[in-house]
Amino acid sequence: MIKSIKTWILVGFASLLLVACGQGGGGAGSKKSKTLDNTKKAGFVKCGVSQGLPGFSNADESGNWSGIDVDVCRAVAAAVLGDADKVKYTPLSAKERFTALTSGEIDVLARNTTWTLSRDADIGLTFVGVNFYDGQGFMVRKNSGINSVNDFKNGISACTNTGTTTELNMRDFFNSKNISYEPIAFEKADEVVAAYDAGRCDTYTTDKSGLAAQRTKMSNPDEHKVLPETISKEPLGPVVRQGDAVWEDIVRWSLNTMIEAEEYGVNSSNASSLKDSENPAIKRLVGSEGELGAAFGLDNDWSLRIIEQVGNYGESYKKHIADTGILPNRGPNQLWTKGGILYVPPAR
Amino acid sequence: MILKKFSIENKKARDLIPQVITVLALLSVIIYFATNAQINMGNRGISFGFGFLNQEASFDITFSMIEYDGSHSYGRAFLVGLLNTILVSVIGIFFATILGVIVGISRLSDNYLIAKVAEWYVEIFRNIPLILQIFFWYFAALRALPLPENGISFYDISFLTIKGWYVPKFIWTNLNIFLLSLIAAFIAIYFIKSYATKQREEFGKQIPTTFISLSTLILIPLITFLFLGVSLTFEYPVLKQLSPTVFTYAGGVSIIPELIALALALSMYTATFIAENVRAGILGVGKGQKEAAASIGLNKNQILKLVVMPQALRIIIPPTTNQYLNLTKNSSLAAAIAYPDIVLVFAGTALMQTGRAIEIISITMLTYLTLSISISIFMNWYNKKMAIKEK
Numbered sequence: 001m002i003k004s005i006k007t008w009i010l011v012g013f014a015s016l017l018l019v020a021c022g023q024g025g026g027g028a029g030s031k032k033s034k035t036l037d038n039t040k041k042a043g044f045v046k047c048g049v050s051q052g053l054p055g056f057s058n059a060d061e062s063g064n065w066s067g068i069d070v071d072v073c074r075a076v077a078a079a080v081l082g083d084a085d086k087v088k089y090t091p092l093s094a095k096e097r098f099t100a101l102t103s104g105e106i107d108v109l110a111r112n113t114t115w116t117l118s119r120d121a122d123i124g125l126t127f128v129g130v131n132f133y134d135g136q137g138f139m140v141r142k143n144s145g146i147n148s149v150n151d152f153k154n155g156i157s158a159c160t161n162t163g164t165t166t167e168l169n170m171r172d173f174f175n176s177k178n179i180s181y182e183p184i185a186f187e188k189a190d191e192v193v194a195a196y197d198a199g200r201c202d203t204y205t206t207d208k209s210g211l212a213a214q215r216t217k218m219s220n221p222d223e224h225k226v227l228p229e230t231i232s233k234e235p236l237g238p239v240v241r242q243g244d245a246v247w248e249d250i251v252r253w254s255l256n257t258m259i260e261a262e263e264y265g266v267n268s269s270n271a272s273s274l275k276d277s278e279n280p281a282i283k284r285l286v287g288s289e290g291e292l293g294a295a296f297g298l299d300n301d302w303s304l305r306i307i308e309q310v311g312n313y314g315e316s317y318k319k320h321i322a323d324t325g326i327l328p329n330r331g332p333n334q335l336w337t338k339g340g341i342l343y344v345p346p347a348r
Numbered sequence: 349m350i351l352k353k354f355s356i357e358n359k360k361a362r363d364l365i366p367q368v369i370t371v372l373a374l375l376s377v378i379i380y381f382a383t384n385a386q387i388n389m390g391n392r393g394i395s396f397g398f399g400f401l402n403q404e405a406s407f408d409i410t411f412s413m414i415e416y417d418g419s420h421s422y423g424r425a426f427l428v429g430l431l432n433t434i435l436v437s438v439i440g441i442f443f444a445t446i447l448g449v450i451v452g453i454s455r456l457s458d459n460y461l462i463a464k465v466a467e468w469y470v471e472i473f474r475n476i477p478l479i480l481q482i483f484f485w486y487f488a489a490l491r492a493l494p495l496p497e498n499g500i501s502f503y504d505i506s507f508l509t510i511k512g513w514y515v516p517k518f519i520w521t522n523l524n525i526f527l528l529s530l531i532a533a534f535i536a537i538y539f540i541k542s543y544a545t546k547q548r549e550e551f552g553k554q555i556p557t558t559f560i561s562l563s564t565l566i567l568i569p570l571i572t573f574l575f576l577g578v579s580l581t582f583e584y585p586v587l588k589q590l591s592p593t594v595f596t597y598a599g600g601v602s603i604i605p606e607l608i609a610l611a612l613a614l615s616m617y618t619a620t621f622i623a624e625n626v627r628a629g630i631l632g633v634g635k636g637q638k639e640a641a642a643s644i645g646l647n648k649n650q651i652l653k654l655v656v657m658p659q660a661l662r663i664i665i666p667p668t669t670n671q672y673l674n675l676t677k678n679s680s681l682a683a684a685i686a687y688p689d690i691v692l693v694f695a696g697t698a699l700m701q702t703g704r705a706i707e708i709i710s711i712t713m714l715t716y717l718t719l720s721i722s723i724s725i726f727m728n729w730y731n732k733k734m735a736i737k738e739k
Contacts, residue, residue, distance in 0.1 A: 094700060095696055095699060095700045098700075098703050099703075099705045102394065102703075118701075119703070122702075122703060123394060123702070123703030123704075124389075124394040124703075125703075141593070143592075143593050144591050144592065144593050144594050145591040145592035145593060145594075146591045146594070151591060152590075153590045153591070154598075155588060155590060155596045155598055156590055156594070156596070157511060157596070162683075162686075162692060162696045162697045162700065163696055163697050163699070163700025163701070164700070167407045167408075167697065168406050168407055168418075168701070170408075171406060171407060171408050171418045175418075181408075182410055182511075183407075183408045183409070183410055184410050184606075184686050185407075185410075185686055185688075185692070185697065186685075186686045187683050187684065187686075187692070187696065191684070191685070191686070194487060195490070195686070198487070198490045198491050198510065199490075199495055199510050199511075200490055200510055200511065200605065201511075202590065202594050202596075243391055
């Protein structure tokens with residue numbers, strides 16, 4: 001804890017210093033990308049992740065990161081450096097994340113971050129897409145007799161994290177229902193779970209995927225349930241610094257490639273064998289047709305490497321979210337062709 | 349002539365030049381970083397400014413001493429955080445001082461048990477990192493406290509539960525008249541005291557000031573209750589059911605467990621250092637002073653109160669000022685347990701929502717600087733007052 005407080009105060013200072021010393025990204029519209037050059041020079045992608053959210057970005061005992069957010073960074077590394085493992089992960093709290101990105105400490109932020117207007121437009125950030133459609137929900141104790149948000153009454157206490165959109169949604173929700181509530185906002189997810197588990201608050205609110213993941217950390221997971229209502233839209237996606245259009249495109253299309261690959265049935269095991277496919281869209285994906293990589297200053301196999309080394313979106317979802325029991329049902333995170341809302345512009 | 353004025357041989361110039369160069373170098377470094385920051389923020393489309401302070405904060409805060417909800421501005425949220433920081437610091441300093449003085453004196457007690465208990469207390473609490481103590485008081489105590497439906501009741505008017513300590517709320521009519529009468533009482537006491545001092549010094553007459561002061565303090569406000577329409581009623585907390593198994597208390601005032609845990613941890617920790625200062629101060633008074641006091645027939649308590657303490661204070665105050673400053677700064681650890689102090693509310697949530705790291709961190713640093721300097725100024729004034737007056 002003390003470390004995290006120190007870290008973000010340091011980040012505050014770092015922003016003073018780094019913003020001062022760092023060099024401006026390549027101007028918008030130019031073909032040159034300072035971030036791309038620096039990444040190639042360093043030999044790894046600087047990626048900001050969460051401090052541990054199962055399914056999204058979580059480190060195992062030996063420090064290996066995995067999750068669908070982590071896979072975005074791995075895809076960028078595969079595209080740019082040819083090796084998905086060449087990523088340096090920086091765990092960040094909700095509060096530290098944007099400062100770390102704008103100050104240049106990291107180049108890609110893949111940390112279950114909600115895309116909102118003010119974040120996109122106001123503070124020097126650019127969201128490049130959505131890799132998980134989420135929504136905010138509530139968790140309560142099963143024996144509480146609360147079965148819907150309509151059962152909430154005046155005086156209820158709700159725990160959540162500071163510095164997140166959930167804090168704002170929570171207020172909008174309770175205000176719209178005209179319910180007075182006691183908001184208790186902690187800095188780290190672990191403390192929210194501990195306080196809720198102890199009975200300090202009656203409900204715990206955050207993104208539904210987060211609730212599902214955190215429930216596994218409770219002393220007795222079966223005693224808790226997530227209410228059916230979703231009170232907000234939480235499109236989570238990777239973020240880059242404003243002002244480096246080429247880098248922005250690389251990250252955006254690394255994510256899009258994973259989703260498009262699933263759409264065309266290209267996966268990590270069959271990708272290389274599809275080089276001579278009949279379908280031109282597939283041929284473009286595996287790099288045997290067109291010169292798409294040149295647009296970013298990359299070679300033509302960039303997308304093939306992503307699919308081979310990281311896999312398509314469906315593989316990533318299955319491995320990290322479905323098979324871990326967090327959210328077995330893909331819900332809105334299904335391809336548009338299968339009833340979901342995953343729809344990416346064509347790679348051509 | 350002029351040349352000589354600035355030459356190496358001129359002692360004044362020799363002393364001055366290095367200082368001027370240092371100041372100039374420092375200034376240019378600051379200006380260099382400031383302009384660079386400005387250029388880079390411009391490149392990244394980040395604007396600099398304090399206009400955000402007037403924007404709607406749109407987040408709620410658990411505990412506030414002034415009226416606040418999410419429709420107020422970030423500036424107001426800053427004020428809420430600042431007041432909460434001041435509140436926990438004042439409570440912490442108050443209890444740390446009392447506990448510190450008691451423990452410090454106890455360590456010098458002739459009673460073996462008391463001295464040993466005090467020693468153990470100091471050695472344990474000053475050697476465990478504060479953040480762990482805060483977590484201990486919060487999470488351990490939280491788990492030990494009962495849920496609202498089984499709350500620990502004090503005469504059915506106050507309840508201690510995991511959700512907080514619910515106490516009766518004071519509802520005043522004509523509070524301002526009552527406060528004015530209190531001020532009047534204090535002014536009266538001041539004049540009584542100075543009159544008594546004068547009587548004692550001039551005529552050797554002893555006037556029982558403690559008794560008279562106490563009566564004044566009770567009588568004058570009592571008159572306002574009887575004749576001036578001041579009244580006080582209480583609103584008691586009442587158990588309220590929110591669902592089959594969820595309860596809370598409605599009415600009354602809730603003292604949140606975060607505040608209790610933080611104040612407890614801060615005062616227990618800082619008291620150990622103050623206790624050592626007190627012990628050092630008392631031991632620092634010459635043995636001859638006590639013997640002389642004893643020889644003119646003062647008893648043990650009188651020796652401590654009239655001879656030892658006034659001299660010991662001169663030794664105690666300066667290092668204790670440091671402890672007060674530490675306590676105030678340490679209160680920023682509040683963020684760990686969700687106590688809405690300035691760091692959590694302003695340098696935390698507001699920073700996150702606005703993304704204005706440089707502005708918010710600078711404001712927060714300046715605020716702590718101002719708080720610390722205010723405490724320093726007050727303590728220096730008190731120190732001067734207590735110092736030996738050379739006539």
